[in-house]
Amino acid sequence: MKTWRKLCSAVLVLLIFGLILFTGGCRGSENPSAPGSTGDLIKIYTTFYPLYDFTKKIVGDRAMVENLQPVGVEPHDYEPSPRQVASIYTGKLFIFLGEPMDTWAKKIEGQLQEKGVVTLEAGQGLIENNDPHIWLDPLLARELARRIYEAVVAIDGDNKGYYEKNFHELEQKFASLDRQYREALAGVTGKDIVTSHAAFGYLARRYGLNQIPISGLSPQQEPSAQQMVELITLCRSKGIKYIFFETLASPKLAETLAREAGAGTLVLNPIGGLTREEMEAGKDYFSIMAENLAALKKALE
Ligand SMILES: [Zn+2]
Known part of the structure; x- marks a missing residue:
């Protein structure tokens, strides 16, 4: 009985493979x-x-x-x-x-x-x-x-x-x-943005902001416990109102920092990729950049 079942599934696997090869082959020869x-x-x-x-x-x-x-x-x-x-x-x-x-x-x-x-x-x-x-x-x-x-x-x-x-x-x-960013950010009082990872360096430089990243140049470069303590102190002393997190990386560190520093959280999207929901909502680079600007204004007002 067991051998039969094994044989059946082996045949099935072979059939599926054959089908993949066949359709793949057809596609490849469509326009040689x-x-x-x-x-x-x-x-x-x-x-x-x-x-x-x-x-x-x-x-x-x-x-x-x-x-x-x-x-x-x-x-x-x-x-x-x-x-x-x-x-x-x-x-x-x-x-x-x-x-x-x-x-x-x-x-x-x-x-x-x-x-x-x-x-x-x-x-x-x-x-x-x-x-x-x-x-x-x-x-x-x-x-x-x-x-x-x-x-x-x-x-x-x-x-x-x-x-x-x-x-x-x-x-x-x-x-x-560029014009919208320039105009909107010229009038804000705050300049410090605390971001989930160091994705906004070029943007900060263009519009005269100061980026304070929690993680490094990639979300995988997480801070040490000591660095987190320093960040909490820094956020408190600067009176940071919002900590930014991202849609594709874990919000954990940003949430911890916000809680400890008595700040709120907002999304600042580095647009390295879209989530399924963002895709389905028809978002693109420009609509997300507009959302980012709204978040920056809210945090820095
Ligand atoms: Zn990045």
């Missing part, structure tokens, strides 16, 4: 003459959310953009599966930010280029002091988008006019976001 195309559409891979969002806004429906980072996954410690890595080779363009964010991407860049995949290290020369969070400064984010736009035009010149129009609209949005 044009790698990186799905039908007529060019395929672009991005490593994590902000790059995906900007690329999508530039290419619209003229290319397929696939984000490798799954929804709801914090980007700092994310690495793709071997199967995902294999899929990048089927694309025409691969966009990553650069170290210390998607370190794995740099390692396969050379091999991808050898196989004819165009690559873009979008953050090259923009990332300072090992801090990858350039997309949170609207003007650096605009530069990222400009580089993406140029890379897209280089692989698909036929649609240049369409991409150009989209990029110009996007440029306006960054400019208006």
